[in-house]
Amino acid sequence: MQYTGEYKPPILTVDAVIFQLIGGELNVLLIERPDEPFKGSWALPGGYSSEGETTLNSLERIVQQKAGVDVENDLRYIEQLYTFDTVARDPRGHAVSVTYMGCGQEIVPEGGRAHTAFFPVGNLPSLAYDHANIIAYAHERLQSKLTYTNSIYAFLPAKFTLTELQDAYEAILMRELDKRNFRKKFLSLGLITETAEMRKGGAHRPAKLYKFNSPTLESLSRSFD
Amino acid sequence: MQYTGEYKPPILTVDAVIFQLIGGELNVLLIERPDEPFKGSWALPGGYSSEGETTLNSLERIVQQKAGVDVENDLRYIEQLYTFDTVARDPRGHAVSVTYMGCGQEIVPEGGRAHTAFFPVGNLPSLAYDHANIIAYAHERLQSKLTYTNSIYAFLPAKFTLTELQDAYEAILMRELDKRNFRKKFLSLGLITETAEMRKGGAHRPAKLYKFNSPTLESLSRSFD
DNA sequence: GCAAAAGTGTTTGGGATACACCCATGC
């Protein structure tokens, strides 16, 4: 483990897969690349990570700068995903990318440099680099996290109805759940509490609003699905 | 994502957590550091990853060279674990480490440069860097992998008894399992098949030998534990 | 009164858990 003058590391980059629900669909944040390579293609927000900076700090700086999203305040959950390192993944040279997955609710990009938009995961544009793979990997991880943790809280407002909760699960898992079984199961987990408020939403019975007891990641006593 | 001349990446390293069972205990491969920093301490086998080489290729080269273990042939399973990147983890300067977990059976290090030995996970020597954390993280991941995949195959010989299988689970999960329930459950998963052979092991009834149907990683239909 | 979403129970089957004794062998 000697550091000889000859050692040259690859470039180290970070990329963020930022999810949120929009109109009942899981969406991911992309930016349109202003320069070559892949000029005009859409890509995950990402960039170089420098010496002396953790990859998460790099990510926060870059996502703020390029996409106008404040990781600390706009995201309710973030975790490291995987490190992608094939030699050919960047045409400019070997770049190793440490990727993160973040989740939030009503994220509004503000002041990013490039064109920034959320796209439904089921309907993505043509993507730069190996970013389609990275998004697929993040989606799988998210689906599995939903089943054994309370991570769904990251996608919901502070107060929400049981239908909104179920819709969030269905959008991310991409399949339908039985309403009665879902409610029975979720309430029995003891993660949420009824509030005194109701949501009135038009010509139908108003819905009780619930809140999470603890808006931080925990494992479930019984795995969810 | 401009590459200016000023950009300087951190050092990129790889480290391997290589597990195997010895005498009914989960052991991890360590090497005694010949040089500063942490001279004389034990550490995970690891080293620099260079431009143009995937981290897994770097790992194979380094583990072979330093610990005398052939990743391709001696390990039956390997996966990327996590990327550790705090700035202060290496006293010589910022080093980002991509870590891997590998598992095998009857691994005999041969021709490594440094002192190389397996240590029981429950009784580790004083470790260099943040390697105690990395091992703890790997052990947790392994425990959880055992419950939803067939990864236990990586720790067993081609033919094994049900008691050996159960002992492997108990050593890694670090708790006892009920013999009758374990056998019923595991056989019902359909992962293993009885062979015609028996293991004779002394003054007691010989045990049937089983083999895995598929010695590659699969998810279990029903999670194990 | 009617359209729209909220809310609510029961039955059934399968698997998890708990638990104790007989079997085949070597000496």
Next chain:
DNA sequence: GCATGGGTGTATCCCAAACACTTTTGC
């Protein structure tokens, strides 16, 4: 014949899955 580990069955409980109607509101 006895010590050693191998091998086996049943009863109970809990939970997952399947499934349809009543309630409350706005218009």
